[in-house]
Amino acid sequence: MSVEDREATAGRLLRSSLDHSYEPAIDIDWDAPLVDGLWGIPRHRSSLYGTTLWDGLSEEQRRTLTIHEVCAVARMGLWFEIILMQMLLRYAYDRDPRRLHVQYALTEVADECRHSIMFAKMTERYGVPDYAPRPRTHQLGRLFTTIGTGPAMFAGALIVEEVLDQLQRESMRDATVQPLTRMVNKIHVTEEARHVRYAREELVRVMPKTNRVQRIAARWFAARIAYVIARELVHPDVYASVGIDPAVGRRAALANPHWRESLRWSARKLVPFLREQGIIGGPSEILWRKAHLV
Numbered sequence: 474m475s476v477e478d479r480e481a482t483a484g485r486l487l488r489s490s491l492d493h494s495y496e497p498a499i500d501i502d503w504d505a506p507l508v509d510g511l512w513g514i515p516r517h518r519s520s521l522y523g524t525t526l527w528d529g530l531s532e533e534q535r536r537t538l539t540i541h542e543v544c545a546v547a548r549m550g551l552w553f554e555i556i557l558m559q560m561l562l563r564y565a566y567d568r569d570p571r572r573l574h575v576q577y578a579l580t581e582v583a584d585e586c587r588h589s590i591m592f593a594k595m596t597e598r599y600g601v602p603d604y605a606p607r608p609r610t611h612q613l614g615r616l617f618t619t620i621g622t623g624p625a626m627f628a629g630a631l632i633v634e635e636v637l638d639q640l641q642r643e644s645m646r647d648a649t650v651q652p653l654t655r656m657v658n659k660i661h662v663t664e665e666a667r668h669v670r671y672a673r674e675e676l677v678r679v680m681p682k683t684n685r686v687q688r689i690a691a692r693w694f695a696a697r698i699a700y701v702i703a704r705e706l707v708h709p710d711v712y713a714s715v716g717i718d719p720a721v722g723r724r725a726a727l728a729n730p731h732w733r734e735s736l737r738w739s740a741r742k743l744v745p746f747l748r749e750q751g752i753i754g755g756p757s758e759i760l761w762r763k764a765h766l767v
């Protein structure tokens with residue numbers, strides 16, 4: 474991947490942000506009724522799709538499960554957005570705010586702030602519990618905000634943004650999916666395309682300047698985020714919404730070949746790029762494999 478000057482890229486991204494940004498509080502009709510018979514996500518992306526547990530559910534229950542699943546995935550996105558906002562703010566804190574790329578980092582914080590509120594409102598609208606990450610993940614996130622700098626920050630951001638992008642891009646075009654999910658996804662996909670551009674280019678610029686220790690640290694950091702995202706993407710409590718024991722549902726999802734394939738599919742653009750940048754490779758790759766992302 475070739476990159477242009479950092480300030481030129483940031484200038485373009487800032488202009489695009491002015492032209493194509495949303496205010497979810499206004500741009501989404503939060504009072505619109507949900508549509509009977511539609512899904513939270515495309516049915517084949519449910520973590521239980523194709524399992525014997527899935528066979529035992531009615532169509533109505535399957536749809537209910539996918540509503541809980543879309544909110545669980547959004548909650549993981551929200552978890553990471555709050556981490557990313559902190560990392561970006563620390564990045565901006567140390568730099569000259571007149572530089573366009575620093576202004577873009579601040580613009581991205583503003584985007585993520587609106588996204589997090591949007592995901593929270595969607596969960597409320599669907600009447601779904603708060604699928605907050607489990608305590609271990611919550612604490613790990615606190616650590617990420619402290620140690621995530623340089624290549625680790627941009628690689629981490631890309632992992633979450635590109636996995637969610639693939640899932641949301643497919644779902645926003647699917648007529649069997651609830652209009653609320655589709656609109657939320659459309660807003661997110663549009664604004665995240667800029668974040669992906671920014672993070673990819675920054676990673677390409679910064680990697681040649683890293684030393685061996687920084688590269689190894691970035692690899693482990695990225696692998697850890699990838700593992701957490703893949704394993705925790707669907708909170709186990711979602712299965713209780715259709716009468717399945719969370720531990721039983723989680724075990725079935727982790728062993729489900731369809732779900733593993735969905736995870737690999739969601740990372741299919743991300744993985745070759747990170748490999749090219751030297752972020753995937755070496756001993757930490759085991760975590761990527763265990764996460765079914767490669």
Ligand SMILES: [Fe+2]
Pocket residue numbers: 554584585588589661665
């Ligand atoms: Fe976002």
Ligand SMILES: [Fe+2]
Pocket residue numbers: 585634665668
């Ligand atoms: Fe983002």
